[in-house]
Amino acid sequence: LAKTTQPISMDSYEGQEVNITCSHNNIATNDYITWYQQFPSQGPRFIIQGYKTKVTNEVASLFIPADRKSSTLSLPRVSLSDTAVYYCLVGGKAAGNKLTFGGGTRVLVKP
Amino acid sequence: DSGVTQTPKHLITATGQRVTLRCSPRSGDLSVYWYQQSLDQGLQFLIQYYNGEERAKGNILERFSAQQFPDLHSELNLSSLELGDSALYFCASSVGDFGTSGGNEQFFGPGTRLTVL
Numbered sequence: 001l002a003k004t005t006q007p008i009s010m011d012s013y014e015g016q017e018v019n020i021t022c023s024h025n026n027i028a029t030n031d032y033i034t035w036y037q038q039f040p041s042q043g044p045r046f047i048i049q050g051y052k053t054k055v056t057n058e059v060a061s062l063f064i065p066a067d068r069k070s071s072t073l074s075l076p077r078v079s080l081s082d083t084a085v086y087y088c089l090v091g092g093k094a095a096g097n098k099l100t101f102g103g104g105t106r107v108l109v110k111p
Numbered sequence: 112d113s114g115v116t117q118t119p120k121h122l123i124t125a126t127g128q129r130v131t132l133r134c135s136p137r138s139g140d141l142s143v144y145w146y147q148q149s150l151d152q153g154l155q156f157l158i159q160y161y162n163g164e165e166r167a168k169g170n171i172l173e174r175f176s177a178q179q180f181p182d183l184h185s186e187l188n189l190s191s192l193e194l195g196d197s198a199l200y201f202c203a204s205s206v207g208d209f210g211t212s213g214g215n216e217q218f219f220g221p222g223t224r225l226t227v228l
Contacts, residue, residue: 032215043113043201043219044154087154091167091209099144099169099209101154 004088004102011108018075020105022088025069033064033071034089037082038104044087048073052100075107114138115220117202123226129190132223136183136204142166143185144205144217145177149198160185161208189225197227 005023012018024033032051036044048055049061050071061074075082085106091099114137124130136143145157156169160179171177174192179185189196203217 034215036217036219041199041222043115043203043222044217045113045219046216048207050214091156099145099156099159099167101156103153 004090004100004103005043006086006102009106009108011110013110014079015077015092018078018082018107018109020073020075020086020088020107021070022073022090022102023070024088024090024100027068027090030105031068031090032103033062033068035060035073036087036089038085038087043077047086055072078107078109080109080111083107113218115186115202115204115218115219117200117220119223120221121224123228124192125228126192126194128192128227129188130192130225132189132200132222132225133200133211134185134187134202134204134220135148136185136202137218138220140204140206141183142205142208142217143183144203144209145171145185145187146151146203146219147198147221148201149195154201157187157208166208192227194227197225199224 031081034049038044048060048062053061063072085104087104088102118133141162144159147155150206157171164190177187199222201222204218205217
């Protein structure tokens with residue numbers, strides 16, 4: 001069962017790049033890494049997912065080293081509206097699969 | 112709006128009672144997931160169904176059960192409720208089975224806030 005660890009909180013300023021790292025030392029071969037954003041009293045929202053190397057979409061990039069024991073979500077040029085909790089999720093199509101969310105990182109973007 | 116609907120939005124009940132939470136996935140999605148989010152526990156995966164079959168189980172208590180019906184909606188049954196069961200319960204859906212193409216992007220509903228007094 002892949003356990004994930006994330007920093008509890010991070011502060012940043014508008015226009016800066018924010019990088020959040022999630023550790024998942026016991027990640028299994030079939031596990032994917034997915035990141036979600038959650039605002040207060042709302043359901044999480046999908047940001048990005050990857051299996052290895054680098055993935056980029058219109059809102060973020062995801063960096064996964066070769067050993068896949070960690071992953072880094074990169075948010076370029078954050079704005080105040082990016083203030084939220086960010087979760088990494090590790091899981092895959094393995095027997096007895098369990099989807100494991102990290103504890104979440106509370107990102108505060110300041111003006 | 113994710114397209115996932117959950118009812119009710121709020122539920123207040125007493126210890127020892129039983130409640131049923133309902134989820135309708137996005138049109139076309141075959142997978143349904145249930146999560147519990149409490150202040151001190153973060154997001155905890157409970158159970159996943161894919162096209163009516165149980166696919167994966169998290170740390171779901173024996174007092175809790177779920178099912179996915181032929182029309183793909185799902186219900187989470189919580190019985191013998193305890194104070195510690197007070198939490199936000201989220202349902203999510205995805206097109207495919209988790210770990211497959213189209214299965215990893217989950218769309219979350221707005222949640223049901225359960226308060227056990």
